[in-house]
Amino acid sequence: MSITIGKIFDLTVGKYGNKEALYDVRKNLRFTYKEWSFEINRLANALQQEGVRKGDIVSTYLFNTEELATTFFACAKLGAIFNPINFRLMSEEVAYILNDAKPKVVIFEKMLESGIEPIANRFPHTAFWFIDEDAPAFAVSYKKKVAAASRSAIQAEIHENDLYAIMYTSGTTGRPKGVLHCHRDIVEQSLIVISATKLDSHDNGLVTAPMFHCAELHCAFLPRVHVGATNTILHHFEPQRVLQLITEEKITKFFAAPTMWNMLLQEKLDDYQLDSLKIGLYGAAPMAPALVYACKDKLGIALVQAYGMTEMGPAITFLSDEDQISKAGSAGQACLNHEIRIVRPNENGPSDPDDTVPAGETGEIIVQGPCMMSGYYNNEEASIKSLHKGWYHSGDIGYLDDEGFLWVKDRVDDMIISGGENIYPREVEDVLYTHSGVLDVAVIGQPDDRWGESVTAFVVKKDLALTAEMLDEVCKNSAELANYKRPRKYIFCDVLPRNASGKIQKFMLRKRLEDLTQTNEL
Numbered sequence: 038m039s040i041t042i043g044k045i046f047d048l049t050v051g052k053y054g055n056k057e058a059l060y061d062v063r064k065n066l067r068f069t070y071k072e073w074s075f076e077i078n079r080l081a082n083a084l085q086q087e088g089v090r091k092g093d094i095v096s097t098y099l100f101n102t103e104e105l106a107t108t109f110f111a112c113a114k115l116g117a118i119f120n121p122i123n124f125r126l127m128s129e130e131v132a133y134i135l136n137d138a139k140p141k142v143v144i145f146e147k148m149l150e151s152g153i154e155p156i157a158n159r160f161p162h163t164a165f166w167f168i169d170e171d172a173p174a175f176a177v178s179y180k181k182k183v184a185a186a187s188r189s190a191i192q193a194e195i196h197e198n199d200l201y202a203i204m205y206t207s208g209t210t211g212r213p214k215g216v217l218h219c220h221r222d223i224v225e226q227s228l229i230v231i232s233a234t235k236l237d238s239h240d241n242g243l244v245t246a247p248m249f250h251c252a253e254l255h256c257a258f259l260p261r262v263h264v265g266a267t268n269t270i271l272h273h274f275e276p277q278r279v280l281q282l283i284t285e286e287k288i289t290k291f292f293a294a295p296t297m298w299n300m301l302l303q304e305k306l307d308d309y310q311l312d313s314l315k316i317g318l319y320g321a322a323p324m325a326p327a328l329v330y331a332c333k334d335k336l337g338i339a340l341v342q343a344y345g346m347t348e349m350g351p352a353i354t355f356l357s358d359e360d361q362i363s364k365a366g367s368a369g370q371a372c373l374n375h376e377i378r379i380v381r382p383n384e385n386g387p388s389d390p391d392d393t394v395p396a397g398e399t400g401e402i403i404v405q406g407p408c409m410m411s412g413y414y415n416n417e418e419a420s421i422k423s424l425h426k427g428w429y430h431s432g433d434i435g436y437l438d439d440e441g442f443l444w445v446k447d448r449v450d451d452m453i454i455s456g457g458e459n460i461y462p463r464e465v466e467d468v469l470y471t472h473s474g475v476l477d478v479a480v481i482g483q484p485d486d487r488w489g490e491s492v493t494a495f496v497v498k499k500d501l502a503l504t505a506e507m508l509d510e511v512c513k514n515s516a517e518l519a520n521y522k523r524p525r526k527y528i529f530c531d532v533l534p535r536n537a538s539g540k541i542q543k544f545m546l547r548k549r550l551e552d553l554t555q556t557n558e559l
Contacts (some may be wrong), residue, residue, distance in 0.1 A: 294539025350408030
């Protein structure tokens with residue numbers, strides 16, 4: 038038997054057909070697994086009637102919706118390649134992906150119509166399906182297409198090594214690349230997550246992180262379907278609404294980026310009944326130790342951190358709850374069937390997987406595992422470079438300690454070199470986060486005629502009385518930060534630019550710093 042994503046769903050329907058499968062909060066729509074299977078079959082048949090065949094691409098440009106969840110499984114059953122597009126992208130960014138992927142169908146919603154309308158006429162061979170009422174002139178009604186289709190199961194021959202998805206990277210450094218994943222990659226990922234987060238059919242998981250991103254889709258949504266649990270789907274993240282749903286739906290587990298957990302902690306938690314919540318999964322960006330302590334203290338939950346990247350499915354490590362305090366700041370240990378190495382970075386090309394460094398020494402993080410991508414779509418050069426000698430080269434800098442715990446220092450591209458010394462922004466950020474007046478922070482390097490680069494911190498205030506002098510005192514008094522690593526400049530701002538997975542887009546901060554310097558506003 039070939040275990041595919043569609044097969045996972047069928048097995049779950051066979052065991053838990055009458056159990057609630059999903060609840061779309063915005064639509065107030067609830068499906069059992071059997072009811073949902075009929076809806077998935079209808080969509081798969083509707084796509085087939087549109088001319089979509091095995092190997093064709095279907096894109097979604099949606100917030101978290103039942104339709105995105107249904108498209109995910111309909112594509113898997115049909116053998117189409119699923120392509121979820123970041124809902125934060127603007128029209129020209131969407132056009133770049135559509136030009137690259139060339140989907141047969143794009144499914145989108147009213148709130149994102151402005152991202153499609155200006156570019157739709159450039160894609161005459163793409164059908165645009167609109168999930169809300171009153172479809173614009175360039176689109177057709179998703180509901181009508183699905184309602185007219187058969188609910189009978191599609192008969193398609195799908196194998197575990199067939200392509201399942203193209204997932205475009207979040208673009209923290211520039212243009213996104215289309216990551217290719219097969220069915221087997223993501224089945225393996227789901228099994229790993231189920232084990233790490235102790236999922237079972239009694240769980241009700243909240244979908245609040247973006248479903249187009251693999252952190253939510255592969256490490257939360259799919260594993261819950263795999264075991265017959267319930268997915269409660271929230272259209273987009275709103276702290277108070279999240280807390281209400283935990284109270285009303287008795288949510289047991291969910292994934293959120295650190296910045297989202299931080300926002301939840303700013304609310305009046307005593308106004309809600311949160312005792313059903315057992316495990317919080319976090320990832321996509323490091324969580325400062327101070328935030329780990331606050332989550333455990335105020336929410337009383339177990340925490341599990343996942344670290345990884347789209348190219349690996351994404352998770353390559355987990356930090357279990359029992360290690361959250363003793364190993365605070367670590368990314369955890371390698372996932373089942375994964376191997377991680379730390380190798381010397383090579384300035385002239387990909388690092389050599391055999392040029393490893395001793396425990397405790399910093400280098401580039403490379404990894405092998407069963408969830409590794411097939412490559413990048415339409416980008417052979419980048420594929421060869423990233424998968425050099427069968428290892429995925431992450432571009433992240435870190436080290437393994439004597440117990441095999443991974444400590445991620447930073448991106449190779451984000452490292453600051455000041456006076457010949459290497460400075461990893463994260464170690465500075467972790468110290469700044471210890472001040473109670475800091476809500477969010479990002480550290481980058483600024484060109485410096487004397488030192489090469491100097492350290493600059495962008496800070497979002499929690500306490501409006503916070504000053505640069507207060508933060509400088511924190512750094513001066515820290516036993517964890519050498520003097521040369523102290524920020525020489527603090528820039529206060531309302532918000533930090535983040536992509537949908539929660540990662541700070543430091544290239545945008547560098548551009549802002551350059552603009553401020555040129556206009557003499559610093």
